[in-house]
Amino acid sequence: MTVLGVGVDVVRTSRFAEILKRSPTILDRISKRILHPVEHTNYQSSSQARQLQILASTWAVKEATFKSLSIGDQRRFKFAEWRRVNRLHGYEMIQTILQPQENDKPSVIKEVIREDRILVSTSHDGDYTIANALRQTTLNNVA
Ligand SMILES: CC(C)(COP(=O)(O)OP(=O)(O)OC[C@H]1O[C@@H](n2cnc3c(N)ncnc32)[C@H](O)[C@@H]1OP(=O)(O)O)[C@@H](O)C(=O)NCCC(=O)NCCS
Numbered sequence: 001m002t003v004l005g006v007g008v009d010v011v012r013t014s015r016f017a018e019i020l021k022r023s024p025t026i027l028d029r030i031s032k033r034i035l036h037p038v039e040h041t042n043y044q045s046s047s048q049a050r051q052l053q054i055l056a057s058t059w060a061v062k063e064a065t066f067k068s069l070s071i072g073d074q075r076r077f078k079f080a081e082w083r084r085v086n087r088l089h090g091y092e093m094i095q096t097i098l099q100p101q102e103n104d105k106p107s108v109i110k111e112v113i114r115e116d117r118i119l120v121s122t123s124h125d126g127d128y129t130i131a132n133a134l135r136q137t138t139l140n141n142v143a
Pocket residue numbers: 008009010033034063066067068074079
C-alpha cells in the first residue's frame with residue numbers, strides 16, 4: 001500500500017455549544033451542511049450533549065479527510081457527501097453521490113468507487129477533539 005496523503009484537524013467541541021446558544025436554527029443548518037444524511041438521522045435521535053460531540057467529531061474527521069485529498073478532490077469536496085464507517089481494518093471514510101431534494105433532505109444516490117482508501121482516527125480530551133486521516137491507494141505499485 002502506498003500512502004497518498006495525510007490530514008489532521010483539531011476542534012473545540014464547545015464551538016458548537018456556543019452556536020447552539022446563539023441560534024439553534026443556525027446549528028440546525030450547519031448540521032445539515034456537515035453531516036451525511038445517514039449521519040444526520042443518527043444525530044437527530046441523539047441527546048443534545050451527544051449531538052454536539054457528533055458535530056465536533058464529524059467536523060474534525062472531514063477537515064482531516066479534506067487535507068489528505070488531492071487538489072482536484074479538494075475542489076469537489078462536499079462535507080455531506082462523506083461519512084465515516086466502521087470496517088474490519090478500522091474507521092474509513094466513504095463518499096456518496098447525493099441528490100438534492102426540495103424538502104432540504106438529500107437522498108443518497110450511490111457510493112463512489114474510489115481508487116484510494118481513507119482511514120481515520122479520532123480522540124477526545126475535555127473540550128478538544130482531534131482527527132487524523134491517512135489516504136492510501138487500494139492499487140498495487142502506485143508511486
Ligand atoms: C484549508 C483548511 C482545511 C484549513 O483548516 P483550518 O481549520 O482553517 O486551519 P487548521 O489550523 O486546521 O489548518 C491549517 C493548516 O492546514 C494546512 N493546509 C492549508 N490548506 C490546506 C489544503 N488545501 N490541504 C491540506 N492542508 C492544508 C496548512 O498546513 C495549515 O497549517 P500551516 O499554517 O502551519 O501551514 C480549511 O480552511 C478549509 O478550507 N476547509 C475546506 C472544507 C470546507 O469547505 N469547509 C466548510 C464546509 S461546511
